[in-house]
Amino acid sequence: MLVVSAIISGLGLGSMYGLIALGFHVTYVVSNTVNFSQGSSMMLGAVLGYVFGIRLGWPMPLAILIALILCALFGLVVERTLVRPFAERGSNAWLMATVAGGIVLDNSVLFTFGKEPRGFPSVLATKPIDLFGAGVYPLQLVIPLAGLGIAVALHLALNRTRVGKALLAVVQNKDAAQLMGINVRLAVASSFALSTVLAGLAGLLIAPLYSVHSDMGTLFGIKAFAVAILGGITSAWGVMLAGLVYGLLEALVTAFFGSTYTQIVVFSVVIVALTLMPNGLLGRAAVNKV
Amino acid sequence: MPTRTRIPHVTRRLLLAATAATVFAVPALAQDTLKLGLVAAMSGQSAKSGEAIVRGLSIAIDEINAKGGLLGKKVELLVRDDESNPAKGAVAARELVQREKVVALFGGLDTPVSIAIVPFANQNKVPFMGVWAAGTPITRNGAAENYAFRVSAVDELVDVALVEYAVKKYGAKNPGMILINNPWGESNEKGLKAALEARKLPYAGIEKFETGDVDVVPQLSRLKQAGADVLFLVANVAPSSQVVKSLDRMSWDVPIVSHWGPAGGRFSELAGASAAKVHFIQTFSFSGNDSPKAKALFEALRKKYPEIKSFADVTPAVGIANAYDGMHLIALAIGKAGSTEGPKIRAALYEIDKYEGLIKTYAKPFTPTNHDALSAQDYIFTYFKGDEILPLTQ
Numbered sequence: 020m021l022v023v024s025a026i027i028s029g030l031g032l033g034s035m036y037g038l039i040a041l042g043f044h045v046t047y048v049v050s051n052t053v054n055f056s057q058g059s060s061m062m063l064g065a066v067l068g069y070v071f072g073i074r075l076g077w078p079m080p081l082a083i084l085i086a087l088i089l090c091a092l093f094g095l096v097v098e099r100t101l102v103r104p105f106a107e108r109g110s111n112a113w114l115m116a117t118v119a120g121g122i123v124l125d126n127s128v129l130f131t132f133g134k135e136p137r138g139f140p141s142v143l144a145t146k147p148i149d150l151f152g153a154g155v156y157p158l159q160l161v162i163p164l165a166g167l168g169i170a171v172a173l174h175l176a177l178n179r180t181r182v183g184k185a186l187l188a189v190v191q192n193k194d195a196a197q198l199m200g201i202n203v204r205l206a207v208a209s210s211f212a213l214s215t216v217l218a219g220l221a222g223l224l225i226a227p228l229y230s231v232h233s234d235m236g237t238l239f240g241i242k243a244f245a246v247a248i249l250g251g252i253t254s255a256w257g258v259m260l261a262g263l264v265y266g267l268l269e270a271l272v273t274a275f276f277g278s279t280y281t282q283i284v285v286f287s288v289v290i291v292a293l294t295l296m297p298n299g300l301l302g303r304a305a306v307n308k309v
Numbered sequence: 310m311p312t313r314t315r316i317p318h319v320t321r322r323l324l325l326a327a328t329a330a331t332v333f334a335v336p337a338l339a340q341d342t343l344k345l346g347l348v349a350a351m352s353g354q355s356a357k358s359g360e361a362i363v364r365g366l367s368i369a370i371d372e373i374n375a376k377g378g379l380l381g382k383k384v385e386l387l388v389r390d391d392e393s394n395p396a397k398g399a400v401a402a403r404e405l406v407q408r409e410k411v412v413a414l415f416g417g418l419d420t421p422v423s424i425a426i427v428p429f430a431n432q433n434k435v436p437f438m439g440v441w442a443a444g445t446p447i448t449r450n451g452a453a454e455n456y457a458f459r460v461s462a463v464d465e466l467v468d469v470a471l472v473e474y475a476v477k478k479y480g481a482k483n484p485g486m487i488l489i490n491n492p493w494g495e496s497n498e499k500g501l502k503a504a505l506e507a508r509k510l511p512y513a514g515i516e517k518f519e520t521g522d523v524d525v526v527p528q529l530s531r532l533k534q535a536g537a538d539v540l541f542l543v544a545n546v547a548p549s550s551q552v553v554k555s556l557d558r559m560s561w562d563v564p565i566v567s568h569w570g571p572a573g574g575r576f577s578e579l580a581g582a583s584a585a586k587v588h589f590i591q592t593f594s595f596s597g598n599d600s601p602k603a604k605a606l607f608e609a610l611r612k613k614y615p616e617i618k619s620f621a622d623v624t625p626a627v628g629i630a631n632a633y634d635g636m637h638l639i640a641l642a643i644g645k646a647g648s649t650e651g652p653k654i655r656a657a658l659y660e661i662d663k664y665e666g667l668i669k670t671y672a673k674p675f676t677p678t679n680h681d682a683l684s685a686q687d688y689i690f691t692y693f694k695g696d697e698i699l700p701l702t703q
Contacts, residue, residue: 021530021531021534024526024527024530024559025526025527025530028524028526028527031524032523032524035523129353134352134353134354134355134356134357135354135357135574135575136354136546136547136574136575136579137575137578137579138550138575138578138579138580138581140581145581147557147558147560153526153559154557154558154559154560155558156558225523228523228524228554229523229551230547230550230551230579232354232547235521237521238519238521239521270524270526270527271527273527273528273531274527274530274531277514277516277528277531278490278516278517278518278527278528279517
């Protein structure tokens with residue numbers, strides 16, 4: 020009973036981490052940069068979904084669609100104002116700029132959305148169903164499926180389609196890619212839009228299990244980055260797998276050793292894993308092609 | 310052709326002088342009032358608590374001023390936001406005492422902020438009245454000359470009350486603890502252990518969880534396996550609701566006896582239908598309260614703050630009630646002392662024999678060995694019905 024419920028909890032949590040971590044993967048493979056406000060993007064998705072779907076009472080599918088479109092716009096703004104001006108000058112200041120952008124967004128939402136955490140009810144999270152003796156909401160099964168589905172789609176899109184290959188070409192050699200007629204700026208901008216959409220989707224999926232508030236994404240953002248690194252940020256599969264491993268580890272350690280040891284054990288394992296496999300579970304070593 | 314005209318030096322100096330005169334003139338004008346300071350969370354997640362305290366203090370001050378004020382002066386409240394940050398709270402307290410010369414300080418919801426302010430209050434001999442934060446060491450701080458008083462719950466006594474309630478109401482034999490992983494949780498871990506020890510009761514286990522935890526099932530499963538028959542819950546509103554949701558998912562129907570965290574927000578919205586199962590402690594409730602004083606206060610609140618329409622708009626009422634009684638007790642002491650000097654007010658607080666307050670009739674509320682006006686007998690257990698906090702009859 021303890022094991023089953025821990026495994027279900029772990030897989031559910033892990034796929035949420037994986038979903039946000041995929042956003043780190045997407046921008047990294049295209050531009051070698053990441054958006055450190057992924058946690059805030061996740062929060063944005065949930066808050067917008069709440070405002071449109073619950074406060075304004077729009078039909079849920081429409082609310083989710085508009086929320087995700089606005090998340091994509093946020094990604095474009097992040098890329099244009101917080102990443103491009105620095106990355107194009109060869110500076111690493113986008114690192115701090117995206118962190119700062121996330122803090123600005125969190126606080127803007129605090130002032131506009133309000134200070135109190137709000138509940139985001141969902142039909143998929145009202146009645147638990149019995150799974151091997153442990154209770155689970157249908158939504159908890161949707162999240163891993165969505166995560167795996169998106170990882171598969173990303174993998175296929177990047178490796179099997181023309182657009183995907185064009186995106187990968189961008190990171191290998193920007194100038195050559197440009198000479199081959201690939202619109203580099205558009206490619207990078209779209210990868211940021213996609214990454215914030217993934218985070219926003221994660222936020223919308225998590226919200227009913229959690230509550231909606233302005234700093235709900237902070238911890239998720241940090242854990243998701245650990246997951247991205249652990250999985251090998253260059254591999255969509257690796258990232259998703261690492262998410263599941265991380266979530267499982269968290270839940271199992273809590274179940275068997277007690278919550279006091281969770282963070283100590285989990286992060287120690289992350290360190291050991293990275294020492295043994297510096298490129299992550301499924302990542303490839305970075306090769307600079309000259 | 311230069312079109313810009315330069316401001317002559319004389320005018321600039323005049324401007325400066327005028328500005329300076331206005332700046333310094335304002336405190337001079339305001340000196341006719343007797344100033345009291347409040348340092349509380351007015352922004353951030355706990356902003357509602359600050360609002361409640363301001364409301365309670367303001368109604369009491371209105372009543373005092375209507376009767377002619379204190380020592381012949383009108384009472385004025387100065388509010389500073391601590392943003393739940395101890396460092397900011399300490400700076401604000403310093404500013405209020407040294408610049409604004411407040412006669413006494415009131416504290417807010419956050420125990421760490423109050424703990425940061427109290428040593429300063431003791432050093433400067435300014436009475437500090439806690440009206441929300443329950444941390445035991447706020448009033449029991451070990452200072453030789455202690456200026457910290459409180460009209461609120463005290464963790465140590467709350468824990469005794471929680472254990473007593475669990476035993477009386479549910480016949481608890483092997484309770485488990487699910488506590489937030491921060492100093493507040495730790496302080497109650499100590500208190501609960503001591504309270505159980507005093508009753509020679511064992512406990513099934515102690516589990517901690519984080520504010521950001523989505524899934525508390527692993528912790529709760531451990532407590533269930535250890536045979537917990539009642540759960541003690543200590544956490545703020547959002548994390549408390551995660552515990553309730555996790556219990557729902559496990560279909561584990563176990564009695565939950567809680568500190569007052571759930572009262573701090575929209576608990577029933579966050580936790581769903583099972584929110585009503587959580588029985589939590591309060592010092593006061595408007596609902597089911599027939600006392601004329603409670604009715605009069607609610608009317609006064611409705612008149613002063615039109616956005617208040619029903620009892621659901623003044624949850625949790627503890628902040629308002631504690632602040633209201635705390636203000637009147639301080640006012641009584643200032644009147645008795647006939648002075649705004651801290652040591653004299655402190656001595657006068659000890660001399661209050663009887664005060665017919667809102668929460669109860671206080672008999673000798675403060676003594677040199679007890680700076681807490683409320684005791685374990687003054688706590689009530691409540692639950693959420695919809696948006697409203699209702700008292701439970703034991």
